Amino acid sequence: MSYWALSLTLIFVLIPLVLSKTLNLGLGRDMTVATLRSIVQLLAVGYVLKFVFDSESLLYIFLMVALMIVAATHNAQKKGAAIQGIAWKIAVTLIFVEVLTQGILIGFNITPATAQYIIPISGMVIGNSMVLSILFLNRFTAEVEDHQDQTELILSLGGTPKQAIHRQLITSIKASMIPTIESQKTVGLVQLPGMMSGQIIAGADPIQAVQFQLLIMFLLLTTAAVTSVSLGYLSYPTLFNKRMQLLKG
Amino acid sequence: MSVNYKPAIHFQHVDFHIGDIEILKDITGSFPQGRITTLVGPSGAGKSTLLKLCNGLISPVNGEIFVKDKAIADYEPVELRRMVGMALQSAPMINGTVYENLNLPLSLQGQELAKADALELLEDVGLKGDLLERKVKDLSGGQRQKVSIARTLVNKPEILLMDEITSSLDRASKLEVEELISKINRKYKTTIIWITHNLQQALEIGDYTWVMMDGQVIETGESSLLEDPKDPRAMEFVKGVVS
Numbered sequence: 001m002s003y004w005a006l007s008l009t010l011i012f013v014l015i016p017l018v019l020s021k022t023l024n025l026g027l028g029r030d031m032t033v034a035t036l037r038s039i040v041q042l043l044a045v046g047y048v049l050k051f052v053f054d055s056e057s058l059l060y061i062f063l064m065v066a067l068m069i070v071a072a073t074h075n076a077q078k079k080g081a082a083i084q085g086i087a088w089k090i091a092v093t094l095i096f097v098e099v100l101t102q103g104i105l106i107g108f109n110i111t112p113a114t115a116q117y118i119i120p121i122s123g124m125v126i127g128n129s130m131v132l133s134i135l136f137l138n139r140f141t142a143e144v145e146d147h148q149d150q151t152e153l154i155l156s157l158g159g160t161p162k163q164a165i166h167r168q169l170i171t172s173i174k175a176s177m178i179p180t181i182e183s184q185k186t187v188g189l190v191q192l193p194g195m196m197s198g199q200i201i202a203g204a205d206p207i208q209a210v211q212f213q214l215l216i217m218f219l220l221l222t223t224a225a226v227t228s229v230s231l232g233y234l235s236y237p238t239l240f241n242k243r244m245q246l247l248k249g
Numbered sequence: 250m251s252v253n254y255k256p257a258i259h260f261q262h263v264d265f266h267i268g269d270i271e272i273l274k275d276i277t278g279s280f281p282q283g284r285i286t287t288l289v290g291p292s293g294a295g296k297s298t299l300l301k302l303c304n305g306l307i308s309p310v311n312g313e314i315f316v317k318d319k320a321i322a323d324y325e326p327v328e329l330r331r332m333v334g335m336a337l338q339s340a341p342m343i344n345g346t347v348y349e350n351l352n353l354p355l356s357l358q359g360q361e362l363a364k365a366d367a368l369e370l371l372e373d374v375g376l377k378g379d380l381l382e383r384k385v386k387d388l389s390g391g392q393r394q395k396v397s398i399a400r401t402l403v404n405k406p407e408i409l410l411m412d413e414i415t416s417s418l419d420r421a422s423k424l425e426v427e428e429l430i431s432k433i434n435r436k437y438k439t440t441i442i443w444i445t446h447n448l449q450q451a452l453e454i455g456d457y458t459w460v461m462m463d464g465q466v467i468e469t470g471e472s473s474l475l476e477d478p479k480d481p482r483a484m485e486f487v488k489g490v491v492s
Contacts, residue, residue: 156334
């Protein structure tokens with residue numbers, strides 16, 4: 001795409017700006033900031049990626065992935081403020097998911113161990129894991145709050161914290177995984193995934209684009225399951241003390 | 250309280266507070282073993298908190314509690330809670346059938362309640378056997394309360410804590426439950442600690458009573474004290490001045 005063509009895409013920003021102005025939606029400032037931020041951030045990341053790809057340095061790859069994990073942890077932890085030490089639990093989960101997925105991809109020689117593959121795939125894995133963490137924490141804190149009486153019932157009958165929180169944990173894990181599973185059911189029918197569409201537009205063979213998309217989708221399914229389960233089992237013990245009492249507030 | 254019985258539970262200068270809010274202040278006293286003690290007092294007196302302390306769902310901020318002469322802190326929580334059963338006013342249920350709720354205490358120990366035993370429990374609390382497979386969401390408030398009591402009995406607790414368990418029952422069911430609890434007390438020498446707002450109930454079924462107000466125990470003794478309390482605040486409460 002030429003720079004002229006790229007600049008013409010700003011028409012797609014002008015349309016909502018005009019609508020906002022005409023209908024007094026009050027979104028003009030937000031949309032302008034969002035547009036400027038996306039231009040600056042994407043250009044910056046483009047140059048950084050070019051630098052990292054050219055250097056082929058493992059250190060830079062590691063730093064890029066570490067930065068993604070730190071940013072994702074920072075973003076997701078706000079939803080689990082009620083859970084003690086949630087930041088490191090999210091960080092451990094993201095690291096585990098990243099190591100597991102890259103381990104399988106590189107270990108089984110599915111993708112090459114180069115920056116060109118590791119960084120974009122890590123971005124998708126960590127980004128998805130972050131969203132899953134937020135979905136899980138949102139649901140889990142609500143479940144714990146709403147079903148305190150059931151948790152205390154099981155404790156009062158001589159159940160362990162794990163038994164007392166089991167139902168809320170399983171409900172939250174299932175609920176956080178639903179969007180991933182549902183979107184995979186309709187893929188190709190309702191939506192063409194962004195990555196696949198991008199590859200096709202860029203001139204790649206559609207079959208190869210589909211193969212990569214399948215790889216990503218299967219990867220995201222694992223990411224969803226491992227994130228919810230890991231975060232759940234890391235989080236629930238901090239809701240109780242050593243006397244097996246439910247900590248409130 | 251003139252206690253001629255061994256204490257099942259003994260409180261020694263127990264305080265409990267949440268943040269700056271004092272819930273219980275300097276509670277000292279005993280619940281006699283094998284007897285029925287009622288806790289009476291206005292809402293917010295700290296009665297339910299006292300029961301949760303006995304079951305180990307919460308711990309005192311200051312002071313000590315002894316269950317059968319052993320400090321609560323020295324018990325394994327699971328062991329304590331199986332020994333000290335608790336039935337709540339809200340009668341919380343797990344989703345599922347009556348049988349699944351009755352089976353809950355044993356399922357937590359990796360065991361299963363025999364259907365025959367479940368039917369016997371239902372009969373004990375005055376419920377018909379055909380309720381066994383009914384979903385708990387389809388039960389009336391009174392039926393839920395009875396299932397909750399039956400479920401607590403599955404662990405065969407030595408001490409039974411009951412928080413307003415008959416408040417949602419009709420008169421006939423209330424009498425059935427009172428009779429059941431008295432029967433359990435007589436047959437198994439189970440210590441009963443029963444919170445009630447019904448002073449007549451406290452007089453009829455309780456051997457002893459604690460009158461509580463503002464997080465303190467203001468008078469204790471044989472249940473007959475409710476007919477002639479000595480403490481002016483207890484007097485006011487009994488007369489219905491303090492609600």
